[in-house]
Amino acid sequence: MSDAPIAIFDSGVGGLTVAAAIAKRLPAEHLVYLGDTARLPYGTKSPETVTRYAVQATRALMRFQPKLIVVACNTASAVALPVLTAAYAPVPVLGVVEPGARAAVAASKGGPIAVIATEGTVRGGAYVRAIHALKPGARIVQRACPLFVSLAEEGWTDGPVPELAAERYLDDIFKAADRPDTLVLGCTHFPVLVAPIAKAVGQNVMLVDSAATTAQEVEHLLDTRALRRTGPTKLPTFMGTDAPERFARVGSGFFGRPIATDQVELVDLTP
Amino acid sequence: MSDAPIAIFDSGVGGLTVAAAIAKRLPAEHLVYLGDTARLPYGTKSPETVTRYAVQATRALMRFQPKLIVVACNTASAVALPVLTAAYAPVPVLGVVEPGARAAVAASKGGPIAVIATEGTVRGGAYVRAIHALKPGARIVQRACPLFVSLAEEGWTDGPVPELAAERYLDDIFKAADRPDTLVLGCTHFPVLVAPIAKAVGQNVMLVDSAATTAQEVEHLLDTRALRRTGPTKLPTFMGTDAPERFARVGSGFFGRPIATDQVELVDLTP
Numbered sequence: 441m442s443d444a445p446i447a448i449f450d451s452g453v454g455g456l457t458v459a460a461a462i463a464k465r466l467p468a469e470h471l472v473y474l475g476d477t478a479r480l481p482y483g484t485k486s487p488e489t490v491t492r493y494a495v496q497a498t499r500a501l502m503r504f505q506p507k508l509i510v511v512a513c514n515t516a517s518a519v520a521l522p523v524l525t526a527a528y529a530p531v532p533v534l535g536v537v538e539p540g541a542r543a544a545v546a547a548s549k550g551g552p553i554a555v556i557a558t559e560g561t562v563r564g565g566a567y568v569r570a571i572h573a574l575k576p577g578a579r580i581v582q583r584a585c586p587l588f589v590s591l592a593e594e595g596w597t598d599g600p601v602p603e604l605a606a607e608r609y610l611d612d613i614f615k616a617a618d619r620p621d622t623l624v625l626g627c628t629h630f631p632v633l634v635a636p637i638a639k640a641v642g643q644n645v646m647l648v649d650s651a652a653t654t655a656q657e658v659e660h661l662l663d664t665r666a667l668r669r670t671g672p673t674k675l676p677t678f679m680g681t682d683a684p685e686r687f688a689r690v691g692s693g694f695f696g697r698p699i700a701t702d703q704v705e706l707v708d709l710t711p
Numbered sequence: 712m713s714d715a716p717i718a719i720f721d722s723g724v725g726g727l728t729v730a731a732a733i734a735k736r737l738p739a740e741h742l743v744y745l746g747d748t749a750r751l752p753y754g755t756k757s758p759e760t761v762t763r764y765a766v767q768a769t770r771a772l773m774r775f776q777p778k779l780i781v782v783a784c785n786t787a788s789a790v791a792l793p794v795l796t797a798a799y800a801p802v803p804v805l806g807v808v809e810p811g812a813r814a815a816v817a818a819s820k821g822g823p824i825a826v827i828a829t830e831g832t833v834r835g836g837a838y839v840r841a842i843h844a845l846k847p848g849a850r851i852v853q854r855a856c857p858l859f860v861s862l863a864e865e866g867w868t869d870g871p872v873p874e875l876a877a878e879r880y881l882d883d884i885f886k887a888a889d890r891p892d893t894l895v896l897g898c899t900h901f902p903v904l905v906a907p908i909a910k911a912v913g914q915n916v917m918l919v920d921s922a923a924t925t926a927q928e929v930e931h932l933l934d935t936r937a938l939r940r941t942g943p944t945k946l947p948t949f950m951g952t953d954a955p956e957r958f959a960r961v962g963s964g965f966f967g968r969p970i971a972t973d974q975v976e977l978v979d980l981t982p
Contacts, residue, residue, distance in 0.1 A: 478760050479750055484864075486954045489749050559957075587872075590861035593755075601858075601875045608872060683757045686830075710981060 442667045445470040445677070446658065447506035449497045452480035453680075453691035454592065454629035455512030458536060460696045461651035462510070462658055463676070469662075470674040472504045473512075475691070476709065478682035481589055483558025483627065487519040490560060494520035496709040498528060500679070507667050509533045510658065514540070514627050514650070515558050518566030532661060537561075539657050540624050540650030541570035545578070547646040548622040552579035554613055556637075557626030559584040567626055581620060585609045585630075592629040593690055602633055606640035614641045625649040632694060678704045713938045716741040716948070717929065718777035720768045723751035724962035725863065725900035726783030729807060731967045732922035733781070733929055734947065740933075741945040743775045744783075746962070747980065749953035752860055754829025754898065758790040761831060765791035767980040769799060771950070778938050780804045781929065785811070785898050785921070786829050789837030803932060808832075810928050811895050811921030812841035816849070818917040819893040823850035825884055827908075828897030830855040838897055852891060856880045856901075863900040864961055873904055877911035885912045896920040903965060949975045 446466075448459050452475045459473050476482075476497050482490045494516040498509060509531055511517045511524065517535030525533045544553050555567045562584040571578050588609075591602050613620065623645050625631055631649045638647060662668045680687040684704035692699045717737075719730050723746045730744050747753075747768050753761045765787040769780060780802055782788045782795065788806030796804045815824050826838045833855040842849050858880075862873050884891065894916050896902055902920045909918060933939045951958040955975035963970045 478756060484954065484957065485749060489953050587858075587861050587865050587867070590858050594858050596858070596879070599879075601872060601879060604872045604875060608867070608870075682760050683755065686755060 441507055442669050443671055444507040445472045445504050446508050446510060447472045447474070447501035447504060448510045448512045449474040449476070449501060450513040450628060451475070451482035451515065452477050453687060453694050454589070454627065456691050456694035457628050457631045457649070458510065458512035458651045458654050459676070460694070461655040465655040465659055466662070466668070468669045468671065468673065470669060471676040472501060472506065473676060474501055474679045474707070475681070475687060477680045477687055481558065482513060482515040483560045483586060483589060485560060487560070487564060490516055491520040491523050493709070494524060495527060496711065498524055500707055500709055502528065506531060508658065508661065510654065511535045512628055512654070515560040518561045518564045534654065534657060534661065536628065536650040536654050537566045538570050539653035540626060540648065541567055541574060543648040543650060543653040544571060544622050544624045545574045547648050548578070551621035552581055552618055553622045553624065554620035555580060555582045555624045555626045556585045556588070556609070556630065557582070558589065559586055561626055567624060579618070581613055583609055583613060588633055589627065589629045592632050595690070595693060597632050598635050602636035603639055606633070606636045610637070610640045614645070620645065622646045622648060679707045680704050681707060681709055712778055713940050714942055715778040716743045716775050717779050717781060718743045718745070718772035718775060719781045719783045720745040720747070720772060721784040721899060722746070722753035722786065723748050724958060724965050725860070725898065727962050727965035728899050728902045728920070729781065729783035729922045729925050730947070731965070732926040736926040736930055737933070737939070739940045739942065739944065741940060742947040743772060743777065743950070744947060745772055745950045745978070746952070746958060748951045748958055752829065753784060753786040754831045754857060754860060756831060758831070758835060761787055762791040762794050764980070765795060766798060767982065769795055771978055771980055773799065777802060779929065779932065781925065782806045783899055783925070786831040789832045789835045805925065805928060805932065807899065807921040807925050808837045809841050810924035811897060811919065812838055812845060814919040814921065814924040815842060815893050815895045816845045818919050819849070822892030823852055823889055824893045824895065825891035826851060826853045826895045826897045827856045827859070827880070827901065828853070829860065830857055832897055838895060850889070852884055854880055854884060859904055860898065860900045863903050866961070866964060868903050869906055873907035874910055877904070877907045881908070881911045885916070891916065893917045893919060950978045951975050952978060952980055
């Protein structure tokens with residue numbers, strides 16, 4: 441069982457930032473990654489639609505008999521985790537919202553915590569619930585930043601366009617008297633935009649994302665269940681629901697390592 | 712038959728710019744509009760996926776027994792028109808690429824013609840073929856501008872962010888020695904960004920979009936077949952595949968008239 445892969449899915453290639461953090465922390469693990477690129481983005485869609493898509497994506501990953509499923513998409517983590525956990529028990533399902541909330545609470549020095557995410561994640565309020573579960577009474581301010589997703593996908597991660605977009609989204613929050621001391625990057629696309637976001641929020645703000653904390657949590661879970669893989673290194677398996685060439689090209693930036701088009705298998709999730 | 716509706720579809724709400732042009736030119740017509748908002752954008756997806764989605768969308772519209780189908784999406788027009796025309800004959804199917812190409816050729820004074828569109832439309836080369844069919848030897852330069860779609864959806868249609876994005880996409884084309892005299896807005900989302908685009912390209916460039924020319928073509932087709940509707944005004948019917956609230960909110964900007972959430976029916980296109 442310890443030789444089984446870790447299955448990871450996201451609406452697209454943004455979740456590769458989480459896959460990269462897991463690969464860095466647990467280099468012996470075999471990762472199977474599925475990006476639902478034919479139906480991205482999830483962030484503007486209703487909870488019912490996102491849940492249906494997440495169930496279909498997880499079903500496709502089950503053919504690899506994974507030891508663990510990681511929902512590397514904030515929107516899907518925020519709305520579909522209970523359904524996935526019930527549907528695929530006893531295989532454990534980890535989301536990225538709780539690890540992100542934990543990282544935020546650990547980083548904050550008592551000031552307000554700001555959360556930026558997609559429309560779906562913000563509307564669902566999953567970060568607010570997760571942070572309050574860890575720290576009741578914490579002050580939280582949320583902002584949907586859908587354009588960051590497109591900027592990240594376009595590879596416009598520095599220069600005036602992302603900087604001005606970050607200002608337009610964040611200026612009022614970080615120029616307020618009650619300025620947050622922590623900012624949660626509540627979408628797996630956002631870590632690649634860390635430079636313009638940091639510039640917009642100014643000094644003394646901790647930027648946290650869930651990639652590293654999720655990888656920590658994966659390690660903890662494997663250790664407590666004695667599920668760590670020890671075999672020889674196995675290259676990750678990549679699957680997309682559309683356009684492998686685009687998956688490889690755009691995904692390489694998020695994964696931090698080159699992905700070749702012929703490494704990406706095209707799969708169909710429609711029932 | 713003349714009382715039957717005109718069916719219009721798009722990947723989302725951008726096609727409402729085309730619906731608005733048809734409603735303006737032909738106010739007596741009953742319009743049935745379907746936006747596949749659960750699966751947008753089409754512009755980053757493969758021809759096979761876009762064609763499959765377009766067939767499913769058209770099938771859903773056939774229950775209204777339309778007298779005419781308008782594909783108000785450049786990406787779908789560019790790749791799926793032959794399949795749709797064959798599948799739904801004898802109902803005529805009109806796309807937006809040919810009308811856009813016609814408008815461009817009419818506007819150009821002999822200089823190069825620039826086309827901005829989604830990745831899918833640019834890669835497929837449908838505008839190049841359509842312009843060359845009308846004017847062999849025309850010089851054409853294309854540029855994919857996927858971020859414009861997100862800026863339009865976010866409602867960021869003026870100010871520094873769209874202006875700098877337009878510069879970044881278009882500067883090299885319009886600062887070249889062989890400067891285009893005409894720019895085709897080859898995506899139904901782009902007309903709402905006409906101000907920043909016009910600023911970026913500078914003076915003496917004709918900006919053309921296919922909305923008005925498509926409406927002209929619809930009128931011509933109805934007249935030649937004696938299919939004009941004469942009955943009392945009928946409010947348009949709107950359908951989306953996800954999130955009616957967002958359809959109404961974002962769509963109102965594209966349609967140029969308010970759309971209420973309860974005017975938008977939620978439909979499921981999955982087979």
